[in-house]
Amino acid sequence: METKKQKIGNWFRTSISAKMLVVGFIFLILLIPLGFVKDLIRERETRQAGVIEEINQKWGNEVIIYGPIIKVPYKTYTEEKTFDEKTKTFTKNYKEVLNHAYFLPKTLDIDSEVNTRQLERGIYETVVYTADISMNGNFNKFDFSTVDLPEKDIIWDRATLLMQTSNLKGIRNEIQIRMNQNEYTLKPKFDESYMSTLESGFLRKQLKGNGDSTFSLKIKINGSDALRFIPIGGETSVSMHSDWHSPSFNGNYLPNDETKKISNKGFDAHWTVLETNRQFGQQFFNHLPNLNKFAFGTSLIVPIDDYQKTERTSKYGILIIGLTLLVFLLIQIISKIAIHPFQYFMIGLALIMFYTLLISISEHQNFLKAYLISGVAVVGLITAYSKTILKNRKFPMLVFGSLSALYAFIFVIIQLENYALLVGSIGLFIILGIVMFSSKKIDWSNQ
Known part of the structure; x- marks a missing residue:
């Protein structure tokens, strides 16, 4: 052994x-x-x-923003039949129903200046930004012909302006939109959807039903991760300038190659999107659909971390x-x-x-x-x-x-x-x- x-x-x-x-x-x-x-x-x-997610939530998460949109209420009528026991016949009644039409701008020019900064908590840090956004454009014609409405059923003096954003708490200024030489303040409206709505007071007959209505506004907003827009203009032009050196252009549309510049000091990018490049028109009736899938813009990616x-x-x-x-x-x-x-x-x-x-x-x-x-x-x-x-x-x-x-x-x-x-x-x-x-x-x- x-x-x-x-x-x-x-x-x-x-x-x-x-x-x-x-x-x-x-x-x-x-x-x-x-x-x-x-x-x-x-x-x-x-x-x-x-x-990082906790820091970003307090500063402001990803920003998707679009508008302005003109919201015009109008009346429609539904027929109701009731049976009369005495006469043994049906009588017709018409119930008034309030609906809304949403009109998108003919042209929309957006210029955004994105300034980044680093926030730290303990040994961790993240990149956030503050964006100064200017919007200009015009509406031309509000066409109700597709719903065949008489003029008397369109409530022009109760029309309002809408903006929508995914990051309401990141807004740093009171948003005032100048339209047809008048100024309107946009206020938040309760909305349980992903996008938060800002709405103005009534325009009070400031709209020109068949003429041009020009607008301009400025937004200062905090965000992180990404800044994106939705091309609601018949012709949408977006310019973005930033001091961040590692952008990732994403979404349905990429910036024009001849204008895109990326360096260690930042980047410049420009997008042009036409109505023919999208899958939706310039007006909606009854409700405004979710257009987030058409968003495009830039993610401020952090290069491979430690x-x-x-x-x-x-x-x-x-x-x-x-x-x-x-x-x-x-x-x-x-x-x-x-x-x-x-x-x-x-x-x-x-x-x-x-x-x-x-x-x-x-x-x-x-x-x-x-x-x-x-x-x-x-x-x-x-x-x-x-x-x-x-x-x-x-x-x-x-x-x-x-x-x-x-x-x-x-x-x-x-x-x-x-x-x-x-x-x-x-x-x-x-x-x-x-x-x-x-x-x-x-x-x-x-x-």
Whole structure:
């Protein structure tokens, strides 16, 4: 029995296959704490998202805004029949019903100046903005021919002006619209829908039924994430200027290429949308539909933040742990130096500590500095530890060079966006080639 145990022990100490099995098992075990680290990164990222959402809600969320729209009430009549028991006949009665027509402007010119700022809470920060918006345009003809109404049933002196926005609490000024040389103040109206409504008092016969009605107004509004408009004009022209350097133009319409400019100092963009580019007309009867799906504008995206970079880095954890253990395994096989499984495990834990250091330091420093500090600490620790195991200077220097090159390679990949896959594939191909040719020196006869 003792002889059998000795044979098994000798097999583990001398067999290449046994060493590979042991190191492979340790590698699988190390995936457990690596998974915990990834969960920690996601938890911190979720915490950041919650704090940012809370800050944005207090400052002002995404802004969708459109208007002005003229709302004109009109009368229609429904026929009701009642049965008279005495005469045994039906009598007709007509009940008056109040409906509303909504007329969109013929032209709408919007100019918006978007100034951004960063707000902080503890270790978290977010980007918000204040937009100064000017609107000008005109209405031309209010056509009721599609509903065949007599003029007496149109209540012109009770017409009002409407604006709608997704972010009522972000408005920083009293909105006054100037129309036909008269000024009207828009006040909030109770509305349970996603969009909040602002409505003026009665226009009191200021409309010209068949003539032009010009308007102008200014809005100052706080928001975050995005600023978008809905092209309600027969011809809608939107200009946006901002000091933010990372815009994302989205929605149903993109800005004109010849006017779009993006630099480190900000961006300028211009949109032109015609009625023929939309799927709705210039007037609605009975109700105003939800037009949010036609919105377009700009999202003020934040470039990849430190949590996203840390999460991307952790995805290469399997690669780093696997290659590092492989380097030690090749050194052990080639040099015949004994490395205990416990020592492999300690090296793997040191590699995992890199990610906890990275996420904790990056919450207080920029990502480059956090990556540099974490990398130097882990590479230095493993190099010093390998010197006590390998008993010479040549192999620890090989470990130092391999780890330094590997961490530098990973850092380059996570900084790239368009070429990350290409560079990563080429790098892995080179690493595979190095491992393949290094393994030629191994005597595989002792399995």
